Amino acid sequence: MIVVEQLDALAGARHRPSQASIVTIGNFDGLHRGHQAIIERVSQRARASACAAALLTFDPHPLRILAPERAPRLLMTKCQKLVLLELMNLDLVLILPFDRQLAAMPAESFARSVLAEQLRAREILVGPDFRFGRDRAGSVELLARIGEKLGFTASSIAPVMEGDTRISASRIRELLSRGEAALARRLLGRPFTLIGTIVHGEGRGRAQLVPTANLAPENEFLPGRGVYVTRTLHDGRTSTGLTNVGTRPTFGDRRLVVETYLPGFEGTLYGQQVELEFLERLRGEQRFDSPQQLLAQIRADLEQLEAWKLSHDLSRDPTA
Numbered sequence: 001m002i003v004v005e006q007l008d009a010l011a012g013a014r015h016r017p018s019q020a021s022i023v024t025i026g027n028f029d030g031l032h033r034g035h036q037a038i039i040e041r042v043s044q045r046a047r048a049s050a051c052a053a054a055l056l057t058f059d060p061h062p063l064r065i066l067a068p069e070r071a072p073r074l075l076m077t078k079c080q081k082l083v084l085l086e087l088m089n090l091d092l093v094l095i096l097p098f099d100r101q102l103a104a105m106p107a108e109s110f111a112r113s114v115l116a117e118q119l120r121a122r123e124i125l126v127g128p129d130f131r132f133g134r135d136r137a138g139s140v141e142l143l144a145r146i147g148e149k150l151g152f153t154a155s156s157i158a159p160v161m162e163g164d165t166r167i168s169a170s171r172i173r174e175l176l177s178r179g180e181a182a183l184a185r186r187l188l189g190r191p192f193t194l195i196g197t198i199v200h201g202e203g204r205g206r207a208q209l210v211p212t213a214n215l216a217p218e219n220e221f222l223p224g225r226g227v228y229v230t231r232t233l234h235d236g237r238t239s240t241g242l243t244n245v246g247t248r249p250t251f252g253d254r255r256l257v258v259e260t261y262l263p264g265f266e267g268t269l270y271g272q273q274v275e276l277e278f279l280e281r282l283r284g285e286q287r288f289d290s291p292q293q294l295l296a297q298i299r300a301d302l303e304q305l306e307a308w309k310l311s312h313d314l315s316r317d318p319t320a
Contacts, residue, residue: 001086005059005095010118014052014092020122021054021092022046023115025132027169028057030075031084033189034127034160034167041157042125043089051122052091056114058098065098073220075169075176080195080219094119107133108146116150124154128166162187179224179281191231191277194219194258198269201259212244212259213269215276222258223278225285227301229308232260233275239265240309242301243276246285263302280308 004013011017022045028035039055046053059078063071076084078095085093096102096114105113110133115121124143132138143154159166167187175184176192185191196217213232223245230243241262247255260276282304288294 001090001093003082003093003095005097007094007096007114007118010094016052019052019120020049021052021119022049022123022125023054023056023119023121024125025056025130026127027061028055028081029061029072030169030172030188031081032167032169032172032187033162036088036189037160038125038127038157039085039088039090045123045125046091047089049122053089054092054094054119054121055085055090056094056096056119058102059095060098062098062103065100066103072170072173075172075192075219075221077195077218080193104134107138107142109133110138111143111146112150116152121147121152124152126154126156128156128159130156173221176221176223176278179226179228179284181223181228181278182280185279191279192223193278194222194276195273196258196276197271197273200270201257212261213274215258215260215274217258217276222256224281225256226281227283227285228281229279229305230260231277231279232262233277234269234272240305241265242282242298242305243278244285261298263305279312282308 002013004010022042024038024042026035026038039053042055043053045051061071061074082093102110115124124147126140126143130140130143132143140154140156147154159168161167162183165171172184172187172192175181175187181192194215194217196215196219198213199216201212201214225246226244228243228245230241232239232241239262241260243258243260245256245258248257258276282301286297288297
């Protein structure tokens with residue numbers, strides 16, 4: 001998979017600059033099952049027509065430029081997104097820098113210069129809410145009409161549903177904000193994952209309670225406060241444990257922390273980059289009258305963790 005982050009570098013990066021492309025366009029935050037369905041269709045169509053499978057996205061998120069107060073906190077870092085896209089049978093990922101100049105480009109100009117001339121699009125497949133061009137005036141219907149002149153077709157793919165609700169990044173953020181990590185996992189097709197570095201905390205857990213690994217997350221979005229069953233990926237190993245997302249109200253702290261206890265783990269993770277997968281929330285954040293009461297609750301949480309592990313075979317299906 002070739003990754004290009006500047007439009008003028010596209011021709012030199014492609015092995016076959018003249019090769020036509022099957023293209024999808026969007027933000028693709030979370031790369032949930034709806035996104036996966038579109039990308040799979042693009043890949044299938046590209047293989048059937050000897051074209052390149054291409055994905056066009058933007059950085060930063062367009063709302064960061066156009067309406068910062070409405071810009072979502074992203075579920076994934078750019079690195080996480082590219083790692084997953086590498087597994088999805090794409091030939092090309094074009095990440096266009098989004099600025100006001102690009103935002104002001106009329107829909108037909110964008111279609112001509114970027115899609116037809118640069119990507120040599122033969123077919124464009126997008127999600128049901130697709131909009132493009134200045135003032136988001138371009139719809140998939142307009143893109144299809146423009147494509148009749150420029151030599152490509154355009155169509156939208158039906159949304160992927162979970163029950164009677166369409167899968168979307170905003171829906172997943174809503175679920176995670178409420179702590180519904182298990183349902184968010186089903187919509188994503190994998191656990192919601194934070195990536196970051198383990199840093200030194202205040203040492204209170206090791207001294208008074210249980211030793212925890214404190215994560216400095218790179219992700220913008222954090223799940224709702226509470227105690228979760230999580231998996232930590234580190235040093236090529238996977239360890240299941242308990243993660244607290246919160247402010248440690250028992251001790252009067254105000255700073256939001258992400259701290260994980262790995263039962264039975266020996267060694268140090270300080271300075272290491274790890275991945276932290278959120279599987280299910282056990283309880284919300286609570287304030288206790290004393291550290292002893294908190295320690296008793298942690299012991300009860302550990303019993304719940306062991307019962308949860310017995311009822312979930314994550315080696316077979318991490319989304320179950």
